[in-house]
Amino acid sequence: MPKQLEWTRRAALRLAWLGVIAASALTIEPLLKYLTSKEDRLQSPLVAYNKPLVVSSDWQNTANARVWVKQDSLGVMALVATCTHLGCEVHYQPETKEWLCPCHGSIYDLEGRPVSGPAPKALPRVAVERKADGSLMINTSKLVGMDTRL
């Protein structure tokens, strides 16, 4: 006959301690990932775009999710999709040709001018340069006017 397991107070407490230690061990990996994350480091203001652009194309996303480029009959322009209200990322809607902010519902037209919602001004345009190999280099730290084209 097997020895009957006796649940003393000490045994229960020991099990509880084991549970606490096991739970703490599970938090090590998340904590390391959280503390070593470099996602909020400052990024370089330069964004490269090396795919071909068609005249009168729609807005094209670059390697940086918030930087978009587009070419019209006058030239190439670049736009930063950061809402001018509180800085949320605005999303381009290709069907309606509008920029929509998910945070407070601001809407911008195709050119990035505010149409409705709390947005105070147009989405910022930034400078574009063409490098020797023909690819584009966008400098997000250099703001330009709405009519500036490359």
Next chain:
Amino acid sequence: MKDQENFVNHIRPRFVPNGVLSVFYTFCLGGLSFLAFVLIGITGLLLMFHYQPGDRTGYNSILTIATVIPYGGVIRNLHYWAGQLMVVTVNLHMLRVVWTHSYKPPRQLNWLVGVALLLLILFLDFTGYLLIGSQESGAAATVAVNILRLIPGNVGRGLAQILFGEPSALSGSTLVVYVWHCVALPMVALFLQLYHFWRIRRDGGVRPL
């Protein structure tokens, strides 16, 4: 004699009378508040590694923590909800103390300490709301600053400057609020709570913490 003054020696009561362990005496509301406070302290310390105060950076760093940093969303939400829980439990704790007449002598001093703690926790909750740095935080900061400025002379103006710095109407997150929320007020709250617990024993409380 020295031993009886010691805080650690007061964590557990000298004896526990029969029947006193019933949860319906206090509903563990003070203990729940302290548990929430510990959780807020740990998650708050972790948030400080990625949060950047300031009217231009505050809201963005909250968004980054909540969406991009690994496990940042869990930590931020634990901090937020433990804060909400603590505000609820400290208020219920006060109601319980009134209900069971536990503010009466010889516990008057501990009642006053409790009132101070309640005000402190509410102010910590408010400063935390400002540190989110959203538009609503900016509105709240503006209201608070304008209320303080109703105090005549330069007293109100100075008080607002000391407590909130110069929050913008669109953000509310400033370095001044950050220091109060993360360092100064939690320290005061922690030591007042330890004193609160010690007083329970000195006033004859026999329920284990």
